[in-house]
Amino acid sequence: MKIYNSLTKNIEEIMPIEPGNVKMYCCGPTVYKDQQIGNWRTFSLADFLVRFLKMGGYKVDFIMNMTDVGHLFETSNDPEGGEDKIEKQSVEEGKSARDIVDMYSKMFLEEYKDLNLTEPRKFTKASEYIDSQIDLIATLEDKGFTYETTDGVYFDTSKFEKYGNLSGLTVENVKEGARVDPNPEKKNPTDFALWKFSPEGKKRQQEWQSPWGVGFPGWHLECSSMILTELGETIDIHVGGEDLKMIHHQNEIAQSECATGKPFVNYWVHGAFLTVDGGKMSKSLNNFYTLSDIKNKGFSPLDLRYLFMTSHYRGSLNFTWEAMQNAQNTLNRIYDIVSGYEYDERAEVSDKYIKKFMEKLDEDLNMPEALAVFWELIKSATPESSKLNTILKMDEVLGLRLQEHIGVEIPENILNLAKMRNEYRKNGIWDKADMVRKQINDLGYVVEDSQTGSFKVKKKL
Numbered sequence: 001m002k003i004y005n006s007l008t009k010n011i012e013e014i015m016p017i018e019p020g021n022v023k024m025y026c027c028g029p030t031v032y033k034d035q036q037i038g039n040w041r042t043f044s045l046a047d048f049l050v051r052f053l054k055m056g057g058y059k060v061d062f063i064m065n066m067t068d069v070g071h072l073f074e075t076s077n078d079p080e081g082g083e084d085k086i087e088k089q090s091v092e093e094g095k096s097a098r099d100i101v102d103m104y105s106k107m108f109l110e111e112y113k114d115l116n117l118t119e120p121r122k123f124t125k126a127s128e129y130i131d132s133q134i135d136l137i138a139t140l141e142d143k144g145f146t147y148e149t150t151d152g153v154y155f156d157t158s159k160f161e162k163y164g165n166l167s168g169l170t171v172e173n174v175k176e177g178a179r180v181d182p183n184p185e186k187k188n189p190t191d192f193a194l195w196k197f198s199p200e201g202k203k204r205q206q207e208w209q210s211p212w213g214v215g216f217p218g219w220h221l222e223c224s225s226m227i228l229t230e231l232g233e234t235i236d237i238h239v240g241g242e243d244l245k246m247i248h249h250q251n252e253i254a255q256s257e258c259a260t261g262k263p264f265v266n267y268w269v270h271g272a273f274l275t276v277d278g279g280k281m282s283k284s285l286n287n288f289y290t291l292s293d294i295k296n297k298g299f300s301p302l303d304l305r306y307l308f309m310t311s312h313y314r315g316s317l318n319f320t321w322e323a324m325q326n327a328q329n330t331l332n333r334i335y336d337i338v339s340g341y342e343y344d345e346r347a348e349v350s351d352k353y354i355k356k357f358m359e360k361l362d363e364d365l366n367m368p369e370a371l372a373v374f375w376e377l378i379k380s381a382t383p384e385s386s387k388l389n390t391i392l393k394m395d396e397v398l399g400l401r402l403q404e405h406i407g408v409e410i411p412e413n414i415l416n417l418a419k420m421r422n423e424y425r426k427n428g429i430w431d432k433a434d435m436v437r438k439q440i441n442d443l444g445y446v447v448e449d450s451q452t453g454s455f456k457v458k459k460k461l
């Protein structure tokens with residue numbers, strides 16, 4: 001598979017370090033409020049990539065973090081980071097920081113499922129990696145890459161020769177362009193905090209002991225430390241939104257490579273931003289949308305998923321309600337078509353169309369063109385049951401849950417078994433329920449339970 005690598009600015013063939021196994025990381029959410037649909041675009045990109053690699057026969061060891069520790073977020077507009085969003089939200093909602101992150105983590109995970117995104121091996125929570133973040137700072141300190149100021153421990157970017165290799169912002173060119181630096185104790189404007197001290201006389205809700213004093217880790221550190229701990233010193237693919245490239249990802253590279261002396265990431269994949277009504281989403285313009293907003297207007301999460309697939313991940317995608325409506329209409333049409341096809345598990349999957357579909361994805365994950373192949377198949381003269389099996393194969397990447405729309409009749413005896421099993425479950429007789437489930441499986445069907453206590457029976461695919 002070929003992908004655009006932001007580090008080399010070339011489309012390159014992915015060659016995993018370990019043949020057949022891809023190590024992949026995606027910068028996940030900060031869990032202090034509802035995720036907006038732009039975040040979901042980036043997480044969907046990670047999902048499409050994982051699914052396609054798996055379809056191509058790779059094993060993917062995928063990790064995504066959840067930032068549940070408040071940081072001062074450095075951005076290009078505000079290099080010192082204005083405020084700790086988690087603490088701020090906790091004051092606004094009158095809840096503890098812990099309650100805030102628990103509540104929004106739960107919401108994030110539910111929505112993640114709704115969008116049918118591939119679960120990583122682990123959602124790593126920053127708060128559970130404080131020790132390894134402290135170890136990483138200690139390593140950097142031992143190697144002479146850090147210095148201390150009155151408010152924290154900083155990384156000296158002038159000591160990392162390659163600084164700017166991803167962002168293009170070198171220590172020199174930033175120095176020249178810098179206005180008055182808001183932190184005069186920093187040696188270079190590009191330097192960033194590894195550890196921040198809690199302000200004197202003020203107890204933060206989230207703070208930890210460290211060899212340098214009580215405080216909290218810098219934001220960039222968490223991704224480096226979780227990658228090192230979970231995936232190793234060098235990984236294959238790192239995904240994130242394009243806004244993270246200049247500072248966050250450049251700093252991840254600096255910390256990690258200085259600590260290990262090894263290359264950090266071989267392929268950097270950045271997704272373009274989602275815009276709304278042609279511009280940035282903003283609360284003041286009243287066009288800041290979350291998945292709940294989408295659902296409240298009568299759309300399903302998979303409608304949004306379909307909309308994401310209609311644009312290439314490196315191209316901008318402009319969200320409008322009209323585009324959302326078109327996505328829903330198209331997806332409903334697909335469901336109609338699929339439910340009308342006769343299902344025959346023995347029917348052949350069309351190699352020709354699968355090959356064509358994969359070729360489009362092979363070229364820098366071109367989802368819109370892969371979708372075009374999907375439609376071409378639907379319109380082709382391929383026999384229906386063969387079309388259906390080919391579509392189901394494609395759905396391994398598309399993730400539209402198309403198998404749920406196949407019009408297969410469930411035989412009486414299977415339905416009766418499923419009802420019997422549900423009775424056992426209701427009465428807490430789990431061993432019998434499991435036995436019946438196995439019996440149903442052996443007969444070629446599966447039962448799926450919903451949270452409301454109902455169940456669905458499907459033919460095993």
Ligand code: AMP
Nearest residue numbers: 028029030038039041042240241273274
């Ligand atoms: P955040 O919680 O803001 O750190 O964002 C989580 C992920 O979503 C990061 O990879 C961001 O780059 C990405 N992201 C944030 N806003 C957008 C947007 N409007 N479009 C696409 N991706 C976004």
Ligand code: ZN
Nearest residue numbers: 027028223248
């Ligand atoms: Zn990150």
